[in-house]
Amino acid sequence: MxxxxxxxxxxxxxxxxxxxxxxxxxxxxxxxxxxxxxxxxxxxxxxxxxxxxxxxxxxxxxxxxxxxxxxxxxxxxxxxxxxxxxxxxxxxxxxxxxxxxxxxxxxxxxxxxxxxxxxEFYCGAFRGCSSGLLITIGTGIGGGLVLDGKLFVGGKQNGFEFGHAVLVFNGEPCTCGQRGCIESYCSAAALVREGRKAADQHHESMMFQRAQGDLTRINAKLVMDCAREGDVTASAIYQRYTEYLGATACTAIALFDPEIIAFGGGVSNDGEFLLSPIRKYADQYAFFKHHAKIVTAELKNxxxxxxxxxxxxxx
Ligand SMILES: [Zn+2]
Incomplete structure:
Protein backbone atom coordinates (compact mmCIF):
# COMPACT_ATOMS: atom_id res chain seq x y z
CA MET A 1 0.00 0.00 0.00
CA GLU A 120 15.42 8.90 8.66
CA PHE A 121 14.06 6.17 10.95
CA TYR A 122 12.16 4.25 8.28
CA CYS A 123 14.28 4.97 5.19
CA GLY A 124 17.48 6.81 6.07
CA ALA A 125 20.30 7.17 8.60
CA PHE A 126 18.45 5.44 11.50
CA ARG A 127 17.62 2.27 9.52
CA GLY A 128 18.24 -0.80 11.67
CA CYS A 129 18.18 1.24 14.91
CA SER A 130 15.35 1.69 17.40
CA SER A 131 16.53 5.11 18.58
CA GLY A 132 18.02 8.14 16.87
CA LEU A 133 18.20 11.92 17.08
CA LEU A 134 18.09 14.11 13.99
CA ILE A 135 19.55 17.61 14.36
CA THR A 136 18.76 19.75 11.32
CA ILE A 137 20.96 22.82 11.01
CA GLY A 138 19.28 25.62 9.08
CA THR A 139 18.42 29.22 9.86
CA GLY A 140 17.24 27.64 13.12
CA ILE A 141 17.83 24.21 14.68
CA GLY A 142 15.27 21.46 14.14
CA GLY A 143 15.31 18.38 16.34
CA GLY A 144 13.45 15.08 16.06
CA LEU A 145 13.86 12.08 18.35
CA VAL A 146 12.86 8.44 17.89
CA LEU A 147 12.98 6.30 21.05
CA ASP A 148 12.11 2.58 21.11
CA GLY A 149 10.80 2.92 17.55
CA LYS A 150 8.39 5.70 18.50
CA LEU A 151 8.59 9.37 17.66
CA PHE A 152 8.95 11.28 20.94
CA VAL A 153 6.61 14.30 20.98
CA GLY A 154 6.88 15.21 24.65
CA GLY A 155 5.30 13.76 27.77
CA LYS A 156 2.40 16.22 27.44
CA GLN A 157 2.47 16.17 23.63
CA ASN A 158 3.70 19.75 23.53
CA GLY A 159 6.50 18.70 21.19
CA PHE A 160 10.25 18.15 21.14
CA GLU A 161 12.08 21.49 20.90
CA PHE A 162 15.68 20.41 21.32
CA GLY A 163 16.95 23.59 19.62
CA HIS A 164 15.58 25.65 22.48
CA ALA A 165 17.35 23.79 25.27
CA VAL A 166 19.77 26.27 26.88
CA LEU A 167 23.43 25.83 26.02
CA VAL A 168 24.85 29.11 27.41
CA PHE A 169 23.13 30.72 30.38
CA ASN A 170 22.17 34.33 29.56
CA GLY A 171 23.91 33.96 26.19
CA GLU A 172 23.04 35.27 22.72
CA PRO A 173 19.36 36.17 22.14
CA CYS A 174 17.26 33.48 20.45
CA THR A 175 14.28 33.81 18.08
CA CYS A 176 12.09 32.30 20.85
CA GLY A 177 12.70 35.19 23.25
CA GLN A 178 14.99 33.15 25.53
CA ARG A 179 18.78 33.58 25.62
CA GLY A 180 21.58 31.12 24.94
CA CYS A 181 19.51 28.36 23.28
CA ILE A 182 21.26 25.65 21.26
CA GLU A 183 19.76 27.40 18.22
CA SER A 184 21.49 30.68 19.01
CA TYR A 185 24.93 28.99 18.91
CA CYS A 186 24.54 26.02 16.53
CA SER A 187 22.34 27.30 13.70
CA ALA A 188 23.74 28.42 10.35
CA ALA A 189 22.58 31.92 11.36
CA ALA A 190 24.83 31.74 14.45
CA LEU A 191 27.83 30.78 12.29
CA VAL A 192 27.10 33.74 10.00
CA ARG A 193 26.69 36.13 12.97
CA GLU A 194 30.06 35.12 14.43
CA GLY A 195 31.76 35.16 11.01
CA ARG A 196 30.58 38.71 10.33
CA LYS A 197 31.57 39.88 13.80
CA ALA A 198 35.08 38.45 13.43
CA ALA A 199 35.53 39.71 9.86
CA ASP A 200 34.55 43.19 11.00
CA GLN A 201 37.37 43.08 13.55
CA HIS A 202 39.89 41.45 11.17
CA HIS A 203 39.91 43.21 7.84
CA GLU A 204 43.03 41.21 6.89
CA SER A 205 41.02 37.95 7.11
CA MET A 206 40.14 35.89 4.04
CA MET A 207 36.45 36.24 4.97
CA PHE A 208 36.60 40.05 4.85
CA GLN A 209 38.65 40.01 1.61
CA ARG A 210 36.34 37.53 -0.18
CA ALA A 211 33.30 39.54 0.88
CA GLN A 212 35.08 42.62 -0.54
CA GLY A 213 34.42 44.37 2.72
CA ASP A 214 30.67 43.85 2.48
CA LEU A 215 29.78 41.90 5.63
CA THR A 216 26.32 41.03 4.30
CA ARG A 217 28.05 38.80 1.72
CA ILE A 218 29.38 36.54 4.46
CA ASN A 219 27.25 33.38 4.63
CA ALA A 220 27.78 30.00 6.30
CA LYS A 221 29.42 28.53 3.18
CA LEU A 222 31.93 31.39 2.97
CA VAL A 223 32.94 30.98 6.63
CA MET A 224 33.36 27.21 6.13
CA ASP A 225 35.29 27.64 2.86
CA CYS A 226 37.72 30.10 4.48
CA ALA A 227 38.15 27.81 7.52
CA ARG A 228 38.87 24.84 5.25
CA GLU A 229 41.48 26.89 3.39
CA GLY A 230 43.22 27.72 6.66
CA ASP A 231 42.20 31.33 7.28
CA VAL A 232 43.08 31.93 10.95
CA THR A 233 40.02 34.08 11.77
CA ALA A 234 37.52 31.76 10.07
CA SER A 235 39.17 28.66 11.58
CA ALA A 236 38.82 30.05 15.10
CA ILE A 237 35.12 30.79 14.50
CA TYR A 238 34.51 27.38 12.95
CA GLN A 239 36.32 25.54 15.74
CA ARG A 240 34.22 27.28 18.36
CA TYR A 241 31.07 26.52 16.33
CA THR A 242 31.86 22.78 16.15
CA GLU A 243 32.58 22.79 19.89
CA TYR A 244 29.06 24.10 20.52
CA LEU A 245 27.74 21.32 18.29
CA GLY A 246 29.92 18.82 20.16
CA ALA A 247 28.54 20.03 23.50
CA THR A 248 25.02 19.71 22.06
CA ALA A 249 25.75 16.12 20.99
CA CYS A 250 27.05 15.38 24.51
CA THR A 251 23.86 16.77 26.06
CA ALA A 252 21.78 14.55 23.76
CA ILE A 253 23.92 11.52 24.63
CA ALA A 254 23.54 12.12 28.39
CA LEU A 255 19.77 12.66 28.12
CA PHE A 256 18.69 10.02 25.60
CA ASP A 257 21.66 7.71 24.89
CA PRO A 258 20.52 7.36 21.23
CA GLU A 259 22.12 4.81 18.92
CA ILE A 260 22.58 7.45 16.21
CA ILE A 261 22.83 11.21 16.05
CA ALA A 262 22.39 12.45 12.46
CA PHE A 263 23.11 16.02 11.38
CA GLY A 264 21.12 17.43 8.46
CA GLY A 265 20.72 20.78 6.72
CA GLY A 266 23.03 22.76 4.44
CA VAL A 267 25.94 23.03 6.91
CA SER A 268 26.11 19.21 7.07
CA ASN A 269 26.60 18.80 3.31
CA ASP A 270 30.31 18.95 3.91
CA GLY A 271 30.26 15.63 5.82
CA GLU A 272 33.50 14.93 7.63
CA PHE A 273 34.58 18.57 7.86
CA LEU A 274 31.63 19.05 10.22
CA LEU A 275 31.41 15.58 11.77
CA SER A 276 35.00 14.82 12.71
CA PRO A 277 35.41 17.73 15.21
CA ILE A 278 32.00 16.85 16.73
CA ARG A 279 33.04 13.19 17.09
CA LYS A 280 36.35 14.21 18.62
CA TYR A 281 34.54 16.39 21.15
CA ALA A 282 32.03 13.64 21.98
CA ASP A 283 34.79 11.02 22.34
CA GLN A 284 36.44 13.27 24.89
CA TYR A 285 33.46 14.60 26.84
CA ALA A 286 30.38 12.36 26.35
CA PHE A 287 29.11 10.83 29.57
CA PHE A 288 28.99 7.36 28.01
CA LYS A 289 32.16 5.90 26.53
CA HIS A 290 30.24 3.82 23.98
CA HIS A 291 28.10 6.64 22.75
CA ALA A 292 25.95 7.34 19.69
CA LYS A 293 27.33 7.03 16.18
CA ILE A 294 27.55 10.54 14.71
CA VAL A 295 26.64 10.69 11.02
CA THR A 296 25.05 12.93 8.38
CA ALA A 297 21.35 12.64 7.58
CA GLU A 298 20.57 10.72 4.38
CA LEU A 299 17.27 11.97 3.03
CA LYS A 300 18.10 15.67 2.56
CA ASN A 301 15.15 17.63 1.14
ZN1 LIG B 1 15.30 29.55 21.73
Missing part, protein backbone atom coordinates in the same frame (compact mmCIF):
# COMPACT_ATOMS: atom_id res chain seq x y z
CA UNK A 2 1.34 3.42 -0.88
CA UNK A 3 0.90 6.62 1.08
CA UNK A 4 1.04 10.35 0.50
CA UNK A 5 3.46 12.73 2.23
CA UNK A 6 3.09 16.52 2.14
CA UNK A 7 5.83 18.88 3.35
CA UNK A 8 4.29 22.32 3.86
CA UNK A 9 6.96 25.01 4.14
CA UNK A 10 6.95 28.80 4.07
CA UNK A 11 8.41 28.85 0.56
CA UNK A 12 6.86 25.75 -1.04
CA UNK A 13 4.46 22.85 -0.63
CA UNK A 14 5.98 19.53 -1.72
CA UNK A 15 3.89 16.38 -2.19
CA UNK A 16 5.21 12.85 -2.75
CA UNK A 17 3.91 9.31 -3.12
CA UNK A 18 5.82 6.71 -1.11
CA UNK A 19 5.51 3.10 -2.23
CA UNK A 20 5.28 -0.10 -0.23
CA UNK A 21 9.08 -0.51 -0.42
CA UNK A 22 9.35 2.94 1.29
CA UNK A 23 10.81 4.52 -1.85
CA UNK A 24 9.64 7.92 -3.07
CA UNK A 25 7.84 7.07 -6.33
CA UNK A 26 7.00 10.55 -7.54
CA UNK A 27 6.87 14.13 -6.23
CA UNK A 28 5.92 17.64 -7.22
CA UNK A 29 5.77 21.04 -5.58
CA UNK A 30 4.30 24.54 -5.87
CA UNK A 31 5.08 27.81 -4.05
CA UNK A 32 3.17 28.34 -0.80
CA UNK A 33 0.39 30.86 -1.59
CA UNK A 34 0.97 33.76 0.81
CA UNK A 35 -2.38 35.39 0.06
CA UNK A 36 -3.42 36.09 3.63
CA UNK A 37 -6.11 33.38 3.39
CA UNK A 38 -4.82 29.99 4.62
CA UNK A 39 -7.69 28.28 2.74
CA UNK A 40 -5.77 29.00 -0.48
CA UNK A 41 -3.01 26.68 0.75
CA UNK A 42 -5.62 23.90 1.21
CA UNK A 43 -6.53 24.31 -2.47
CA UNK A 44 -2.85 24.05 -3.46
CA UNK A 45 -2.29 20.96 -1.26
CA UNK A 46 -5.38 19.16 -2.59
CA UNK A 47 -4.69 19.97 -6.24
CA UNK A 48 -1.06 18.81 -5.88
CA UNK A 49 -2.22 15.50 -4.36
CA UNK A 50 -4.95 14.97 -7.00
CA UNK A 51 -2.53 15.85 -9.83
CA UNK A 52 0.18 13.51 -8.61
CA UNK A 53 -2.28 10.62 -8.14
CA UNK A 54 -3.69 11.14 -11.64
CA UNK A 55 -0.21 11.27 -13.22
CA UNK A 56 0.68 7.98 -11.54
CA UNK A 57 -2.74 6.40 -12.20
CA UNK A 58 -3.29 5.84 -8.53
CA UNK A 59 -6.48 6.01 -6.48
CA UNK A 60 -6.64 7.83 -3.15
CA UNK A 61 -8.88 5.01 -1.84
CA UNK A 62 -5.85 2.72 -1.95
CA UNK A 63 -3.59 5.11 0.02
CA UNK A 64 -2.76 4.20 3.63
CA UNK A 65 -2.82 7.88 4.66
CA UNK A 66 -2.14 11.47 3.79
CA UNK A 67 0.57 12.73 6.16
CA UNK A 68 1.19 16.46 6.55
CA UNK A 69 4.39 18.04 7.91
CA UNK A 70 4.31 21.68 9.07
CA UNK A 71 6.87 24.00 10.70
CA UNK A 72 4.86 24.57 13.87
CA UNK A 73 3.16 23.21 16.98
CA UNK A 74 0.44 20.58 16.76
CA UNK A 75 -2.63 19.55 18.74
CA UNK A 76 -2.36 15.83 17.94
CA UNK A 77 -5.74 14.81 19.32
CA UNK A 78 -7.66 17.31 17.21
CA UNK A 79 -5.40 17.41 14.11
CA UNK A 80 -5.04 21.16 14.51
CA UNK A 81 -1.99 23.32 13.82
CA UNK A 82 -1.76 25.50 16.94
CA UNK A 83 0.79 27.92 15.48
CA UNK A 84 2.88 27.84 12.32
CA UNK A 85 3.95 31.46 11.93
CA UNK A 86 5.57 31.08 8.48
CA UNK A 87 2.31 29.67 7.11
CA UNK A 88 -0.02 31.99 9.00
CA UNK A 89 -1.77 28.94 10.48
CA UNK A 90 -3.16 29.64 13.96
CA UNK A 91 -5.61 27.15 15.48
CA UNK A 92 -6.00 25.86 11.92
CA UNK A 93 -7.94 22.54 11.47
CA UNK A 94 -5.58 21.28 8.77
CA UNK A 95 -6.44 17.55 8.94
CA UNK A 96 -10.18 18.15 8.72
CA UNK A 97 -9.85 20.54 5.76
CA UNK A 98 -7.56 18.25 3.74
CA UNK A 99 -9.76 15.27 4.71
CA UNK A 100 -12.82 17.00 3.26
CA UNK A 101 -11.13 16.96 -0.17
CA UNK A 102 -10.46 13.20 0.12
CA UNK A 103 -13.38 11.62 2.01
CA UNK A 104 -12.57 8.31 3.65
CA UNK A 105 -8.80 8.88 3.65
CA UNK A 106 -6.95 8.99 6.98
CA UNK A 107 -5.09 12.31 7.49
CA UNK A 108 -2.32 12.92 10.04
CA UNK A 109 -0.28 16.01 10.86
CA UNK A 110 3.17 16.32 12.44
CA UNK A 111 5.83 18.94 13.08
CA UNK A 112 8.28 19.00 10.14
CA UNK A 113 11.44 18.32 12.18
CA UNK A 114 9.72 15.31 13.78
CA UNK A 115 8.54 14.09 10.37
CA UNK A 116 12.11 14.34 9.04
CA UNK A 117 13.36 12.21 11.96
CA UNK A 118 10.69 9.64 11.14
CA UNK A 119 11.84 9.64 7.51
CA UNK A 302 12.83 14.62 0.90
CA UNK A 303 12.96 13.73 4.62
CA UNK A 304 9.78 15.66 5.48
CA UNK A 305 7.72 14.15 2.65
CA UNK A 306 8.86 10.60 3.39
CA UNK A 307 8.43 10.95 7.16
CA UNK A 308 4.95 12.46 6.76
CA UNK A 309 3.95 9.56 4.53
CA UNK A 310 5.03 7.14 7.28
CA UNK A 311 2.84 8.71 9.99
CA UNK A 312 0.20 5.97 9.67
CA UNK A 313 2.79 3.50 11.04
CA UNK A 314 3.06 5.55 14.26
CA UNK A 315 -0.54 6.34 15.11
Missing amino acids: YSIGVDIGGSKIAVGIVGEDLQLISKKSLPFPHTGDPMDSIKTICSLISGLLAENRMDIKKAACIGLAVPGSIDYNRGIVIDAHNLDYHGFPLCKLVGECFPGCVVHVENDANAAALG DAGIIGAAMLHLQR
Whole structure:
Protein backbone atom coordinates (compact mmCIF):
# COMPACT_ATOMS: atom_id res chain seq x y z
CA MET A 1 0.00 0.00 0.00
CA TYR A 2 1.34 3.42 -0.88
CA SER A 3 0.90 6.62 1.08
CA ILE A 4 1.04 10.35 0.50
CA GLY A 5 3.46 12.73 2.23
CA VAL A 6 3.09 16.52 2.14
CA ASP A 7 5.83 18.88 3.35
CA ILE A 8 4.29 22.32 3.86
CA GLY A 9 6.96 25.01 4.14
CA GLY A 10 6.95 28.80 4.07
CA SER A 11 8.41 28.85 0.56
CA LYS A 12 6.86 25.75 -1.04
CA ILE A 13 4.46 22.85 -0.63
CA ALA A 14 5.98 19.53 -1.72
CA VAL A 15 3.89 16.38 -2.19
CA GLY A 16 5.21 12.85 -2.75
CA ILE A 17 3.91 9.31 -3.12
CA VAL A 18 5.82 6.71 -1.11
CA GLY A 19 5.51 3.10 -2.23
CA GLU A 20 5.28 -0.10 -0.23
CA ASP A 21 9.08 -0.51 -0.42
CA LEU A 22 9.35 2.94 1.29
CA GLN A 23 10.81 4.52 -1.85
CA LEU A 24 9.64 7.92 -3.07
CA ILE A 25 7.84 7.07 -6.33
CA SER A 26 7.00 10.55 -7.54
CA LYS A 27 6.87 14.13 -6.23
CA LYS A 28 5.92 17.64 -7.22
CA SER A 29 5.77 21.04 -5.58
CA LEU A 30 4.30 24.54 -5.87
CA PRO A 31 5.08 27.81 -4.05
CA PHE A 32 3.17 28.34 -0.80
CA PRO A 33 0.39 30.86 -1.59
CA HIS A 34 0.97 33.76 0.81
CA THR A 35 -2.38 35.39 0.06
CA GLY A 36 -3.42 36.09 3.63
CA ASP A 37 -6.11 33.38 3.39
CA PRO A 38 -4.82 29.99 4.62
CA MET A 39 -7.69 28.28 2.74
CA ASP A 40 -5.77 29.00 -0.48
CA SER A 41 -3.01 26.68 0.75
CA ILE A 42 -5.62 23.90 1.21
CA LYS A 43 -6.53 24.31 -2.47
CA THR A 44 -2.85 24.05 -3.46
CA ILE A 45 -2.29 20.96 -1.26
CA CYS A 46 -5.38 19.16 -2.59
CA SER A 47 -4.69 19.97 -6.24
CA LEU A 48 -1.06 18.81 -5.88
CA ILE A 49 -2.22 15.50 -4.36
CA SER A 50 -4.95 14.97 -7.00
CA GLY A 51 -2.53 15.85 -9.83
CA LEU A 52 0.18 13.51 -8.61
CA LEU A 53 -2.28 10.62 -8.14
CA ALA A 54 -3.69 11.14 -11.64
CA GLU A 55 -0.21 11.27 -13.22
CA ASN A 56 0.68 7.98 -11.54
CA ARG A 57 -2.74 6.40 -12.20
CA MET A 58 -3.29 5.84 -8.53
CA ASP A 59 -6.48 6.01 -6.48
CA ILE A 60 -6.64 7.83 -3.15
CA LYS A 61 -8.88 5.01 -1.84
CA LYS A 62 -5.85 2.72 -1.95
CA ALA A 63 -3.59 5.11 0.02
CA ALA A 64 -2.76 4.20 3.63
CA CYS A 65 -2.82 7.88 4.66
CA ILE A 66 -2.14 11.47 3.79
CA GLY A 67 0.57 12.73 6.16
CA LEU A 68 1.19 16.46 6.55
CA ALA A 69 4.39 18.04 7.91
CA VAL A 70 4.31 21.68 9.07
CA PRO A 71 6.87 24.00 10.70
CA GLY A 72 4.86 24.57 13.87
CA SER A 73 3.16 23.21 16.98
CA ILE A 74 0.44 20.58 16.76
CA ASP A 75 -2.63 19.55 18.74
CA TYR A 76 -2.36 15.83 17.94
CA ASN A 77 -5.74 14.81 19.32
CA ARG A 78 -7.66 17.31 17.21
CA GLY A 79 -5.40 17.41 14.11
CA ILE A 80 -5.04 21.16 14.51
CA VAL A 81 -1.99 23.32 13.82
CA ILE A 82 -1.76 25.50 16.94
CA ASP A 83 0.79 27.92 15.48
CA ALA A 84 2.88 27.84 12.32
CA HIS A 85 3.95 31.46 11.93
CA ASN A 86 5.57 31.08 8.48
CA LEU A 87 2.31 29.67 7.11
CA ASP A 88 -0.02 31.99 9.00
CA TYR A 89 -1.77 28.94 10.48
CA HIS A 90 -3.16 29.64 13.96
CA GLY A 91 -5.61 27.15 15.48
CA PHE A 92 -6.00 25.86 11.92
CA PRO A 93 -7.94 22.54 11.47
CA LEU A 94 -5.58 21.28 8.77
CA CYS A 95 -6.44 17.55 8.94
CA LYS A 96 -10.18 18.15 8.72
CA LEU A 97 -9.85 20.54 5.76
CA VAL A 98 -7.56 18.25 3.74
CA GLY A 99 -9.76 15.27 4.71
CA GLU A 100 -12.82 17.00 3.26
CA CYS A 101 -11.13 16.96 -0.17
CA PHE A 102 -10.46 13.20 0.12
CA PRO A 103 -13.38 11.62 2.01
CA GLY A 104 -12.57 8.31 3.65
CA CYS A 105 -8.80 8.88 3.65
CA VAL A 106 -6.95 8.99 6.98
CA VAL A 107 -5.09 12.31 7.49
CA HIS A 108 -2.32 12.92 10.04
CA VAL A 109 -0.28 16.01 10.86
CA GLU A 110 3.17 16.32 12.44
CA ASN A 111 5.83 18.94 13.08
CA ASP A 112 8.28 19.00 10.14
CA ALA A 113 11.44 18.32 12.18
CA ASN A 114 9.72 15.31 13.78
CA ALA A 115 8.54 14.09 10.37
CA ALA A 116 12.11 14.34 9.04
CA ALA A 117 13.36 12.21 11.96
CA LEU A 118 10.69 9.64 11.14
CA GLY A 119 11.84 9.64 7.51
CA GLU A 120 15.42 8.90 8.66
CA PHE A 121 14.06 6.17 10.95
CA TYR A 122 12.16 4.25 8.28
CA CYS A 123 14.28 4.97 5.19
CA GLY A 124 17.48 6.81 6.07
CA ALA A 125 20.30 7.17 8.60
CA PHE A 126 18.45 5.44 11.50
CA ARG A 127 17.62 2.27 9.52
CA GLY A 128 18.24 -0.80 11.67
CA CYS A 129 18.18 1.24 14.91
CA SER A 130 15.35 1.69 17.40
CA SER A 131 16.53 5.11 18.58
CA GLY A 132 18.02 8.14 16.87
CA LEU A 133 18.20 11.92 17.08
CA LEU A 134 18.09 14.11 13.99
CA ILE A 135 19.55 17.61 14.36
CA THR A 136 18.76 19.75 11.32
CA ILE A 137 20.96 22.82 11.01
CA GLY A 138 19.28 25.62 9.08
CA THR A 139 18.42 29.22 9.86
CA GLY A 140 17.24 27.64 13.12
CA ILE A 141 17.83 24.21 14.68
CA GLY A 142 15.27 21.46 14.14
CA GLY A 143 15.31 18.38 16.34
CA GLY A 144 13.45 15.08 16.06
CA LEU A 145 13.86 12.08 18.35
CA VAL A 146 12.86 8.44 17.89
CA LEU A 147 12.98 6.30 21.05
CA ASP A 148 12.11 2.58 21.11
CA GLY A 149 10.80 2.92 17.55
CA LYS A 150 8.39 5.70 18.50
CA LEU A 151 8.59 9.37 17.66
CA PHE A 152 8.95 11.28 20.94
CA VAL A 153 6.61 14.30 20.98
CA GLY A 154 6.88 15.21 24.65
CA GLY A 155 5.30 13.76 27.77
CA LYS A 156 2.40 16.22 27.44
CA GLN A 157 2.47 16.17 23.63
CA ASN A 158 3.70 19.75 23.53
CA GLY A 159 6.50 18.70 21.19
CA PHE A 160 10.25 18.15 21.14
CA GLU A 161 12.08 21.49 20.90
CA PHE A 162 15.68 20.41 21.32
CA GLY A 163 16.95 23.59 19.62
CA HIS A 164 15.58 25.65 22.48
CA ALA A 165 17.35 23.79 25.27
CA VAL A 166 19.77 26.27 26.88
CA LEU A 167 23.43 25.83 26.02
CA VAL A 168 24.85 29.11 27.41
CA PHE A 169 23.13 30.72 30.38
CA ASN A 170 22.17 34.33 29.56
CA GLY A 171 23.91 33.96 26.19
CA GLU A 172 23.04 35.27 22.72
CA PRO A 173 19.36 36.17 22.14
CA CYS A 174 17.26 33.48 20.45
CA THR A 175 14.28 33.81 18.08
CA CYS A 176 12.09 32.30 20.85
CA GLY A 177 12.70 35.19 23.25
CA GLN A 178 14.99 33.15 25.53
CA ARG A 179 18.78 33.58 25.62
CA GLY A 180 21.58 31.12 24.94
CA CYS A 181 19.51 28.36 23.28
CA ILE A 182 21.26 25.65 21.26
CA GLU A 183 19.76 27.40 18.22
CA SER A 184 21.49 30.68 19.01
CA TYR A 185 24.93 28.99 18.91
CA CYS A 186 24.54 26.02 16.53
CA SER A 187 22.34 27.30 13.70
CA ALA A 188 23.74 28.42 10.35
CA ALA A 189 22.58 31.92 11.36
CA ALA A 190 24.83 31.74 14.45
CA LEU A 191 27.83 30.78 12.29
CA VAL A 192 27.10 33.74 10.00
CA ARG A 193 26.69 36.13 12.97
CA GLU A 194 30.06 35.12 14.43
CA GLY A 195 31.76 35.16 11.01
CA ARG A 196 30.58 38.71 10.33
CA LYS A 197 31.57 39.88 13.80
CA ALA A 198 35.08 38.45 13.43
CA ALA A 199 35.53 39.71 9.86
CA ASP A 200 34.55 43.19 11.00
CA GLN A 201 37.37 43.08 13.55
CA HIS A 202 39.89 41.45 11.17
CA HIS A 203 39.91 43.21 7.84
CA GLU A 204 43.03 41.21 6.89
CA SER A 205 41.02 37.95 7.11
CA MET A 206 40.14 35.89 4.04
CA MET A 207 36.45 36.24 4.97
CA PHE A 208 36.60 40.05 4.85
CA GLN A 209 38.65 40.01 1.61
CA ARG A 210 36.34 37.53 -0.18
CA ALA A 211 33.30 39.54 0.88
CA GLN A 212 35.08 42.62 -0.54
CA GLY A 213 34.42 44.37 2.72
CA ASP A 214 30.67 43.85 2.48
CA LEU A 215 29.78 41.90 5.63
CA THR A 216 26.32 41.03 4.30
CA ARG A 217 28.05 38.80 1.72
CA ILE A 218 29.38 36.54 4.46
CA ASN A 219 27.25 33.38 4.63
CA ALA A 220 27.78 30.00 6.30
CA LYS A 221 29.42 28.53 3.18
CA LEU A 222 31.93 31.39 2.97
CA VAL A 223 32.94 30.98 6.63
CA MET A 224 33.36 27.21 6.13
CA ASP A 225 35.29 27.64 2.86
CA CYS A 226 37.72 30.10 4.48
CA ALA A 227 38.15 27.81 7.52
CA ARG A 228 38.87 24.84 5.25
CA GLU A 229 41.48 26.89 3.39
CA GLY A 230 43.22 27.72 6.66
CA ASP A 231 42.20 31.33 7.28
CA VAL A 232 43.08 31.93 10.95
CA THR A 233 40.02 34.08 11.77
CA ALA A 234 37.52 31.76 10.07
CA SER A 235 39.17 28.66 11.58
CA ALA A 236 38.82 30.05 15.10
CA ILE A 237 35.12 30.79 14.50
CA TYR A 238 34.51 27.38 12.95
CA GLN A 239 36.32 25.54 15.74
CA ARG A 240 34.22 27.28 18.36
CA TYR A 241 31.07 26.52 16.33
CA THR A 242 31.86 22.78 16.15
CA GLU A 243 32.58 22.79 19.89
CA TYR A 244 29.06 24.10 20.52
CA LEU A 245 27.74 21.32 18.29
CA GLY A 246 29.92 18.82 20.16
CA ALA A 247 28.54 20.03 23.50
CA THR A 248 25.02 19.71 22.06
CA ALA A 249 25.75 16.12 20.99
CA CYS A 250 27.05 15.38 24.51
CA THR A 251 23.86 16.77 26.06
CA ALA A 252 21.78 14.55 23.76
CA ILE A 253 23.92 11.52 24.63
CA ALA A 254 23.54 12.12 28.39
CA LEU A 255 19.77 12.66 28.12
CA PHE A 256 18.69 10.02 25.60
CA ASP A 257 21.66 7.71 24.89
CA PRO A 258 20.52 7.36 21.23
CA GLU A 259 22.12 4.81 18.92
CA ILE A 260 22.58 7.45 16.21
CA ILE A 261 22.83 11.21 16.05
CA ALA A 262 22.39 12.45 12.46
CA PHE A 263 23.11 16.02 11.38
CA GLY A 264 21.12 17.43 8.46
CA GLY A 265 20.72 20.78 6.72
CA GLY A 266 23.03 22.76 4.44
CA VAL A 267 25.94 23.03 6.91
CA SER A 268 26.11 19.21 7.07
CA ASN A 269 26.60 18.80 3.31
CA ASP A 270 30.31 18.95 3.91
CA GLY A 271 30.26 15.63 5.82
CA GLU A 272 33.50 14.93 7.63
CA PHE A 273 34.58 18.57 7.86
CA LEU A 274 31.63 19.05 10.22
CA LEU A 275 31.41 15.58 11.77
CA SER A 276 35.00 14.82 12.71
CA PRO A 277 35.41 17.73 15.21
CA ILE A 278 32.00 16.85 16.73
CA ARG A 279 33.04 13.19 17.09
CA LYS A 280 36.35 14.21 18.62
CA TYR A 281 34.54 16.39 21.15
CA ALA A 282 32.03 13.64 21.98
CA ASP A 283 34.79 11.02 22.34
CA GLN A 284 36.44 13.27 24.89
CA TYR A 285 33.46 14.60 26.84
CA ALA A 286 30.38 12.36 26.35
CA PHE A 287 29.11 10.83 29.57
CA PHE A 288 28.99 7.36 28.01
CA LYS A 289 32.16 5.90 26.53
CA HIS A 290 30.24 3.82 23.98
CA HIS A 291 28.10 6.64 22.75
CA ALA A 292 25.95 7.34 19.69
CA LYS A 293 27.33 7.03 16.18
CA ILE A 294 27.55 10.54 14.71
CA VAL A 295 26.64 10.69 11.02
CA THR A 296 25.05 12.93 8.38
CA ALA A 297 21.35 12.64 7.58
CA GLU A 298 20.57 10.72 4.38
CA LEU A 299 17.27 11.97 3.03
CA LYS A 300 18.10 15.67 2.56
CA ASN A 301 15.15 17.63 1.14
CA ASP A 302 12.83 14.62 0.90
CA ALA A 303 12.96 13.73 4.62
CA GLY A 304 9.78 15.66 5.48
CA ILE A 305 7.72 14.15 2.65
CA ILE A 306 8.86 10.60 3.39
CA GLY A 307 8.43 10.95 7.16
CA ALA A 308 4.95 12.46 6.76
CA ALA A 309 3.95 9.56 4.53
CA MET A 310 5.03 7.14 7.28
CA LEU A 311 2.84 8.71 9.99
CA HIS A 312 0.20 5.97 9.67
CA LEU A 313 2.79 3.50 11.04
CA GLN A 314 3.06 5.55 14.26
CA ARG A 315 -0.54 6.34 15.11
ZN1 LIG B 1 15.30 29.55 21.73
